[in-house]
Amino acid sequence: MFRILTFSLSALLFAGTASAQISKNGQFRLNLHEVKTLKTGGGTNAPGSSNYSAVKEIVIMGNPSKQGMYMILLEIEPNTKIAAHMHPDQRTATVLSGTWHFGYGDKFDSSKLKELPAGSIYSEVAGQNHFAMTGKEPVIVEITGFGPSGVTYVDPKDDPSHK
Template sequence: MFHIIRPSIPDRRLLAIGLSLCVGAAAAADLDPKAISIKLPDQIKWVANPSGSETAVLVGDPSKPGLYVVLNKWKAHHNSKPHAHPHDRFITVLSGTWWVGTGSDYNPDDLKPVPAGSFVTHYGNEVHYDGAKDEDTILQIVGMGPATSTPAPKK
C-alpha cells in the first residue's frame, strides 16, 4: 500500500509558478530572432548628457537622417534652456512628471506639469524648454533625424 502526498496550497502555488517560469523560459528560447528582438531593461545602454539627462537609443541614429526612437531620462532638478529642433518630435511620458515651457524667455516658475501616460508633440522650429522637478522622469521620443537642437535667441 502507498500514500499520495498532496502538497499544501502554498507549495502548490510555488510549484505552479516554478513550472510556468520554466515553460516561459523555454518558449522565450524558441523565439526566432529574424521575427523579434527584445531588449530587457538591464540591456538598454544609457548615456549621460551634460544637461542633466540620460539618453538610450532604441532605434535608428538621431544624428543621421531617418526615424529614431530614444528614451530620455531627465534627472530630478534639471531643465533645458529654451531651444528648438528642426523636425516634429513625438513624446510619451513613461514615468514621473515632465515639466514643459514655451518661448524664448526661460522662466522655470512657469513650467507646466505633464504626468506619466501623456503624449506631447514638439513642433519643428518652435521654441520650448523642459525637464524634471522633484523626481526623475522618463520619456520616449520618436522623430526624424538629424535631431539637432538650436538654442533660442536671447531677447
C-alpha cells in the first residue's frame, strides 16, 4: 500500500498539480513531514492564492477554480507582507507550521494583526477583506473552501499579478 501511495503521489506531483487525491474514494493521509515535502503545483497565480511570488500553493484535493470542495496548502516565505484582499468563497484555515500574523480589514494595519502559531485556526469569510504577514520564519497554512475561489485586492495596485 505504501508503495502504491508513494507512486501515486509522485505521479501526481510530476503531473504538476500536487493533488493528493491518491485513492478513487478520495482518501488521503499526510503527516506534517509529508506535507512539508510536497512540491508546489498551483504556482503563484493559482486560484485561491494571493498571487505573491513568496506564496506557493499546493493543491491537496479538489480544484479551487471549479465548483466544489478543495483543500490547498500555502507555503509563505519569511518576511512576507500580504495586502488587504478577499476571496469569493467561505474558507477555514489551520496554521500547520510557523507563526502567521493575520488580520481583518480594508487595509493592512499591523495593530489589527493577531499572532497565530502552529495549531491555530481562523476563517476567511466570503467577500470580507483580510491581510497577513510572516515574521522571520516560513509559514505553512492549510485552507479548505468551496470553490470557485479567486482573489480580489482592495487596491488593484497591490495585486502582484498586475505588476
